[in-house]
Amino acid sequence: MAGCIIKLLAKSLGYNFMREKLRRLWKLKAGFEMLDIGNSFFTIKFDIEEDRIKVNQEDPWMIFDHYLTVRAWSGDLISQEAKIDTTMVCISFPGLYLFYYDESIILAMAATVGKPIKVDTNTKDVRRGRFARVCVEVDLTKPVSWAQDNKQTHAKNKRPRQSLNPSEAGVAQMMKNVIPFTKERQKNIEPLNVGG
Numbered sequence: 615m616a617g618c619i620i621k622l623l624a625k626s627l628g629y630n631f632m633r634e635k636l637r638r639l640w641k642l643k644a645g646f647e648m649l650d651i652g653n654s655f656f657t658i659k660f661d662i663e664e665d666r667i668k669v670n671q672e673d674p675w676m677i678f679d680h681y682l683t684v685r686a687w688s689g690d691l692i693s694q695e696a697k698i699d700t701t702m703v704c705i706s707f708p709g710l711y712l713f714y715y716d717e718s719i720i721l722a723m724a725a726t727v728g729k730p731i732k733v734d735t736n737t738k739d740v741r742r743g744r745f746a747r748v749c750v751e752v753d754l755t756k757p758v759s760w761a762q763d764n765k766q767t768h769a770k771n772k773r774p775r776q777s778l779n780p781s782e783a784g785v786a787q788m789m790k791n792v793i794p795f796t797k798e799r800q801k802n803i804e805p806l807n808v809g810g
Contacts, residue, residue: 617659617687618669619651621698625680626654635677640669653693671732674702674749700751702731708745715740720748728752 620636627635629650636648636658644661651657660666669675675682683701705727707720714720717733724730727750734747 617646617657617666619655619657619685619687619691621655621683622677623681623683623698623701625678627677629656632656632677639675639677639682640665642668651691651693653696655691655693655696657687674704699755700729700753702749702751703728704734704747705750706745706747710746712740712743715743715746720746724748724750 622632629648633648636646642660642665644665646661646665647659649657649659658669660669669684670686675684681701681703683698705724707714707723714723715737717738720733720737721730729751731749731751734749736742737746737748
């Protein structure tokens with residue numbers, strides 16, 4: 615059964631400590647085997663396929679406010695030469711108008727930052743309106759010029775997130791470049807009925 619290769623960005627943990635952290639973080643249905651292959655890389659072999667899918671598809675994993683990179687297993691990885699060029703991060707769009715709470719619009723906005731992976735379930739179902747959240751794969755070799763440090767979000771959620779303020783980024787400009795709005799699409803959007 616295929617596994618994955620993991621590495622904790624900008625932090626190194628010992629084998630036993632990392633294994634225990636992963637066990638608690640992932641909460642898998644079955645077990646897994648872990649092998650330290652050097653340079654802070656570990657290979658993971660899952661006992662059941664369902665657990666492998668969960669680890670690969672869940673939100674970006676964090677340990678001590680550091681992103682845990684997860685990539686498909688590769689037999690030709692040389693840990694001493696390997697570099698992490700991309701990782702998944704969660705970004706938020708605080709104060710976004712409900713008009714933009716459409717999965718295709720949020721994914722299009724996220725595409726201006728990196729490769730969109732998925733929209734948070736609470737965002738997709740419009741359960742919370744303070745901010746829209748999406749998982750994006752970003753290229754670590756490029757400077758992060760779009761990020762705005764949002765200390766309030768960091769303190770409240772205890773997880774580092776990249777935050778993009780729609781008023782400063784110019785949501786309308788992003789949308790012009792990414793999604794061509796048609797009059798037909800705007801006709802299909804019904805206004806919110808607040809009063810009754």
